[in-house]
Amino acid sequence: MRWMRAAGRALLVAAVVLAGHAGFGVRADSGAADSGAAASAARGPMTLVTAGDLTGYLSPLLDDWNRGHPGERVTLVELPESADETRAQMISELRSGSHRFDVLNIDVAWTPEFAAAGWIAPLERRRFPLDAFLPPVVDTATFDGRLYAVPYVTNAGLLYYRKDILDREGEAPPRTWAELARQARTLAPKYGMDGYAGQFLPYEGLTVNVTEAVHSAGGSVLRDDGAHVAVDSDAARAGLRFLADGVRDGWIPREALGYKEEESRRAFQEGRLLFLRNWPYVYADAGAEGSEVAGRFGAVPLPGPDGPGASVLGGSNLAVSSHARHPASAADLIAYLTSEPVQRQVLTRGALPPVRAALYEDPELVRAHPYLPTLRQSVLSAVPRPKSPRYDQVSLAVQAVAQDLLAGRQTPEQAVARLTRELAAISRKG
Template sequence: MRRPLIALLAALALAGCSAGAEGEADAGPAGPADGSGPITLVIGRDTTSYLQPLLDRWNRDHPAERVTLLELPEAADEQRAQMVANLQAKSDRYDVLGLDVVWTAEFADAGWIVPLDRSLFPLDRFLQPLVATAVYRDKLWAVPYTGNAGLLYYRKDLLAEEGFAPPTTWAQLREQARALHARYGIGGYAGQFLAYEGLTVNFAEAVQSAGGGQILSTDGTQVTMDSGRAKVGLDFLVDGFREGWIPSESLSYKEEESRLAFQEGRLAFARNWPHAYGPATQSEIAEKFAVTRLPGLDGPGSSSLGGLNLAISAYSRKQRSALEFIRYFTGLENQRRVLTDGSFPPVWAELYDDPALIKRFPYLPVLKESILSAKPRPVTANYEQVSLAIASSVSNALTPPFEESSGDVVASMRNQLNEIIRAP
């Protein structure tokens, strides 16, 4: 993974400017920023305890550039809040930042992270939708570390009992969910419907899967979702709650609640990320479930892209070591361990086609299809405001007594989004 030192220095000469996308951000800390030495990796809480052994491998080979792991809270919004507080203070405590894929534009625009030299990374061997999440205004600001896409978890034993094939359309999902709810007394379907980022994800997937396009343009300057198709997508969710095959308690579900409901046998279908697969194989439904792509209006749907990217703080004084560490940590062999030791989706395309890995992780082919057909969430420096506006609007539509029509909710949402993206 090592390249000639001159290449790294050239990359850091560019990165050391620490300028934001507009070239007007603060230039970083006083003194040289491209030094080497011990660094700190700041990332969300490691719930599977896989990270430290991977860091230990680096530390054994780089005793003068040891990496210290600093874990932030599990919730993404709390992670962001702590990172932003540090970066706004221009602190050099953080070196490598583990960023949710939706934060790239905001952090780049603010001048909190440095641009990277594309030639230092084998990006052509990564899944390309994941690479796109690290690019903003034609510059690479981070390197993909893990990917993610939503999957439909289903009870294959119950479907077999009723003679159903896994659903590929919303109509099939509705029919099967209603039938299984009535016959077995369990919830038909659930996703993440609490008013938080997860609801934004579920709504974006409904819009895309109804053929409504992306919510914002790729440059984040226009609201581009088709209102009619967005209404169709929202109606799919609203009708599920109104008709009862989406249980009302799922209005409080985040990822963990929906995972537990499915693996405890309380749901026939559940939308969730791949991380829910491993625990389900150790549960009472271990031999009774499978996964497929999310269904859509007329066929397989489109997931929202998830995952984590690694970026370098503009205020780090150890940017040379940070860059080398990112190159190592996103390398092929380490990415294999990200999957085998952490059960997180890797970013290298070839790992999804490895027969030995597929035998151990049977969902890999489906996950690869899901990532390749997935769409990024709205790309904008004001993402947090955009997400809050979407989640709040959709939550109101899904909550009884369903007084506001889906068309009115979508129209109001469009107005809010226009105000946010046009704000100075």
């Protein structure tokens, strides 16, 4: 991703305001001395662990916190850029009972797994202004009815399209799968382009694309409890058929079966695709000076069978390690990073979609980031990835089955039957 730079001076004010708030209470029957000792023990220096911060946007935010909290300084620990490597290193430390990490910046799909394993501590709902967040993002931070994290940034898929070409042909951007397939099949070849691509290499992106297709058709992969398989449905078969037919009929190029986010972005940005499913960061890259499609593209919500479809929620949540040395300071840091002034800077400095609902209607921000109203619509209709304490196994099963489906080795009916068996086996392990 490429990020956008901006400046702001409201952060230090927010840090000072938050300094007086504690994240964890003290027993009411404790004596004054014990209460003071407990509060003191719960406060102090800490670490925040995250995947590699490629743009360096996070360090200035933490510098502002540190200036306002000299006794509760936070040290940034950056793990590899790869989500899989980051997750593996986090789990290794947490399983060992290490006190190395206090606050964890985790993928939204990891929250159930980390909570079920006891690696992150439950949080007090009243401590955080959850009503000010976009409602779907709050669900990604809960497990078994309890809050285990706080939404930090969000994400939802968008459909990017060549506005210049559709305007020339007198066409509106597609709202349904049938319209998308027709335009990708008939218009793209006229301009020497491929029709449509998402992220179809077997990795987490493929799980996201498959889950979006299944939910857009009205189905689901697992039930909300994460323990029961729900993929054996006509809706799931319809979602998989949409993708399989696209590859078979050629409006999804076979080259796209090797695409991750960046490969697909480059294909669109270089003028080789009519349509692209990707995340909001593409808007800034594709519109930058030197892009082949700058000023010639638009973005709309993902289509579905009969109208707008469903995106999968991306983004990350902030959680407190069960072995945090200073949990009260850790909770205050999370409150700071999710406060409105800092969330504004998360967008303007890092080009990351915030979780605060009001920011999506802020005129100044909308002028600078024109995709915000569309993204808000996509987030509000988005769904989380399958909730499961064994999400990594669930995702691998989805990827393996979808790979065979898109390669033409299985029909949608066979794929659903196989996925049902494999997900049932994963659930039984619990």
